[in-house]
Amino acid sequence: EPGGEKDPATIAETVEANGVTAIHFVPSMLGAFLEYTEHSGAARKMRSVRRVFASGEALMTEHVRRFNRLLGAEGATLHNLYGPTEATVEVAYYDCPAEQEPESIPIGKPIDNVKLYILDRKDRLQPIGVPGELHIGGDCVARGYVNRKELTEEKFVADPYAAGGRMYRTGDLARWLPDGNIEYMGRIDHQVKIRGYRIELGEIEAA
Structure with missing residues (x-):
């Protein structure tokens, strides 16, 4: 019910x-x-x-x-x-081990038709172990935000590694692990998640 x-x-x-x-x-x-x-x-x-x-x-x-x-x-x-809503929800998966327990739980590897990039501030690919902003490319990327042109232009940008492609800037800090999984490390801004809902602390402060 x-x-x-x-x-x-x-x-x-x-x-x-x-x-x-x-x-x-x-x-x-x-x-x-x-x-x-x-x-x-x-x-x-x-x-x-x-x-x-x-x-x-x-x-x-x-x-x-x-x-x-x-x-x-x-x-x-x-x-x-x-996977954020802007990328049609799920873009990566990690099968949690039934026996050994890692110190942290990765967000995993990209699913089919998805490209995950970890880039620095100049959109250069980061090597294994080096943190950067997680970007999502591929068939899953949305067209943008309804009636929010400036935010769309900020978050949905050209994919420099796929001709004619687009990618979404997640604002999530992450890094590649040696085994090919991605570790989530937090946000590059002040957004927090509470029970799955995004909370922008700046909006609370402004109010």
Whole structure:
């Protein structure tokens, strides 16, 4: 029912009643759900689940550790997804390991038809391990913001590495890891994410 997506007990009951096999959480809600599952014994209701996806916020190592202990034992796998709305939502994925637990959870590798660049302030490619702004190119890039020409021109720019292509400046700080995954390192501005929603602190200060 409306609002039930915020109630871990309702989610668990719905999964069990319908044999749900895939669920998509914002990490903060995943954390709340795993907390409930651990203290209520509801893991038995989740036996039909095969894949759990998380996106909208940074996925923490503690989420992965608790997930593997509670739901991984039943055969479910956890996948971290990354992608802003301006790029048709998801553009990168990372399959969280079921055994070893990395110190941080990468946002992963690009999906098909997506190009991910990590560039410096002059749009030069950054080498492995060096932080820069994450840019998104490929078929997924949106046309721009409705009735916001200046912001569109600032964020949606020509792709210097693909003839006729466009890319989106995410404002996210990231770096390539040696294994080909990308590590998210925060923002280059003061924007924050709360429960998957973008919050511009400057707008709050102005008000």
